[in-house]
Amino acid sequence: MKQVSIRTPLGIATITGDENGVQEIKVDDSTDESSETPEILQTAILQLQEYFSGRRQQFDLKLNPKGTDFQKKVWEELRNIPYGTTISYLELSRKLGDEKAIRAVASANGKNPLWIVVPCHRVIGSDGSLTGYAGGLHRKKWLLDLENPPLQQSLF
Structure with missing residues (x-):
């Protein structure tokens, strides 16, 4: 298993x-960047950099997350949420075929090990509120603003 730490805007x-x-x-507030990049992770780094610069809306990476079959099903459904859009936890549960599983779906969403690439930040409360995000609500808001910037109001 190889690992690399890179600086991002978040x-x-x-x-x-x-x-x-x-x-x-995963993302955190540490300051430790890697001095060397394993070749096997270079594509992931490049695609994240493209995403943050606004040049990438979809990721094309081979993924191998660790989780239960149910979690993997939820994470796969998250990948179907288009860039710049959001859905509620209830809508996500319905897409998975069982709206009563909303708590389990929310739990799996919160355990997503693939920050940004599996866009759990695009899931919001039914009332439009920014609810729960393992990386912190400030990061969730930042990501949603990156994908859907507020419109500039006309001065005239």
Whole structure:
């Protein structure tokens, strides 16, 4: 398993993976960047940099997250949420075929190991509120604003 830590606009992102795919991408407030980049993770780094610069809306990476079958099903459905859009936890539960599973869906969403690439930040409360985000609500808001910038109001 290889690992690299890179600076992003939202903190240090640590990417973990091997030839089977990217296993984890997480962000925190540490300041430790890697001095060397494993070749196997270079594509993940490049695509994250493109995303943050506004040049990438979809990721094309081999993924290998660790989780239960149910969690993986939820994470796969998250990947179907288009860039710049949001859905509620209830809508996500319905897409997975069981709106009564909303708590389990929310729990799986919160355990998503692939920050940004599996866009759990695009799931919001039914009332439009920014609810729960493992990386912090300030990061969730920042990501949603990146994907859907507020319109500039006309001065005239």
